Amino acid sequence: MKRFHVNVRVKNLEESIAFYKALFAAAPTVQKPDYAKWMLEDPKINFAISLHPENAGIEHLGIQVESDEELKEVYGRMKEAKGAIREEGKCTCCYAKSEKSWITDPQGVDWETFFTFGTSTLYGEGANARPLAAAPAI
Numbered sequence: 001m002k003r004f005h006v007n008v009r010v011k012n013l014e015e016s017i018a019f020y021k022a023l024f025a026a027a028p029t030v031q032k033p034d035y036a037k038w039m040l041e042d043p044k045i046n047f048a049i050s051l052h053p054e055n056a057g058i059e060h061l062g063i064q065v066e067s068d069e070e071l072k073e074v075y076g077r078m079k080e081a082k083g084a085i086r087e088e089g090k091c092t093c094c095y096a097k098s099e100k101s102w103i104t105d106p107q108g109v110d111w112e113t114f115f116t117f118g119t120s121t122l123y124g125e126g127a128n129a130r131p132l133a134a135a136p137a138i
Contacts, residue, residue: 002070004045005062005112007094009052016049032095035123048094050123060102062112071099074113078103088112092125 010016017036021027024047028036034051046064065071078085078101086102093100100114 001044001066002074003039003064003066005048005064005114006045007048007050007059007062009056009059010049011053011056013049013051020047020049030095032123035095037094050094058109060110060112062114065113065115068099068115071113071115075101078111078113081105092120092122095120095123 008016013034013036017028017031020036020038024038024040026038026040029039030037035048037046037048039046046062050059052059063074065074075085081103083103083105088100088102090097090099092098096116097118097120098114098116100112102110102112104110
């Protein structure tokens with residue numbers, strides 16, 4: 001089964017958590033000083049917010065898969081979309097260990113397809129790294 005993924009950059013994490021907690025009638029599944037994620041079943045969505053007060057708005061859209069086979073299937077669809085694919089491969093991002101690839105739609109919106117196979121105590125490494133100072137203490 002595939003899950004639609006949305007990540008929104010927010011100006012105020014606490015205010016946004018309260019808003020989405022009420023909207024979804026559920027507490028975040030993951031909550032960090034600079035990040036929160038809801039893995040909802042109704043509606044089935046992986047909805048995340050990350051603290052970026054300087055650049056709030058849609059971060060990216062994506063399709064989360066549950067197996068390597070589904071990842072190959074969606075990757076094949078990315079090839080059919082005829083955009084420039086950026087293969088990130090295995091990485092640490094959003095406090096999770098994943099394998100992913102990216103493509104940008106004609107409007108300039110980034111899409112990722114990814115398979116998550118573990119958790120991490122870090123927001124990201126490599127291309128996804130950001131200074132710890134960016135995350136305020138809770």
